[in-house]
Amino acid sequence: MLCIWYIEVMDKKPEFIGRKYPEGLIKRSQDTMKEWRKDALEPFEGEIEKTADDLLMIGTVNDLITEELKKLGFEKESKITPEQIHLMPREVFIKKFPNNVNSKGLFQSTDQTIYINKGEADIRALMISAILHESIHLNSSDKYYRDPEGGISDARVGYRLNSLWKEAKNQNKLKGFNEFMVEFTVNRILERNARLLEERFGITEKDIEGTIYGVGFHPARVKIVETIVKKVAEYRNIDQGKVITDFERGQFSNTILALKDIDIVFGQGSIRILGFLDSFKNREHNAKIEKMIELYFVTEDLGERKKIKEEILSFAD
């Protein structure tokens, strides 16, 4: 058993982008990341030991994501091992991640590790939604960047882009949209498997309604994505369901071409505008730009939209 998962986790070769790398550097960077991944499998002090029920939940999450990937047309399987997921009491989580005290979970791309805050994910419905959420990040398409000083960071996870080789005030482009799509996928998986969840974990349909979804799903973001989906569907003359499924698929695809129609329908530069959602470190900046982005997408008048675009760009750049 041990050998099988060991090989699977270690076989994944990260892709590097962002600059021309000297010969051998990519291979050395991949080896470094392999070591990080191996080290991150070790339990650490204060971690909660997983129960049989927790292990069943992790196995179920893998199965459900694999099934969803298959529905989207992918061959790949979710193969997250229990050792990649660390369950933590609130105090331990807060100590390790002081900037994420209210998070249910966190995914670290460079070592492919998931941390779950049991203080927040304290009931089964919240626990499975948290593990699903972080596991979708882990299964998303990813690319990395090694800076000349030797640091390695992610350049892409799902739709979220970090162009660290460019100087920019707001890295984490498309972060807000990415979080929305992750929550959308969690929601879709839970709804599709309601009966199984009830039988296996006693999670009822009422448990998986609304409140378990995070900030990714709050009203302004729902409005932004709904507006985009509606207009793109009209333009392509297809069902809105097909458009949102194409967006869902894009998280796991090698390119983010699934978004290209947004620029065609709303005008050049619209993907860039969407990209500013939740892209700042500062919370107030994010709240302010979210309102502007909502206004941009719901405004029908082209002249007006152009004016809003100017305002957004001068605020963001």
Ligand SMILES: [Zn+2]
């Ligand atoms: Zn997330």
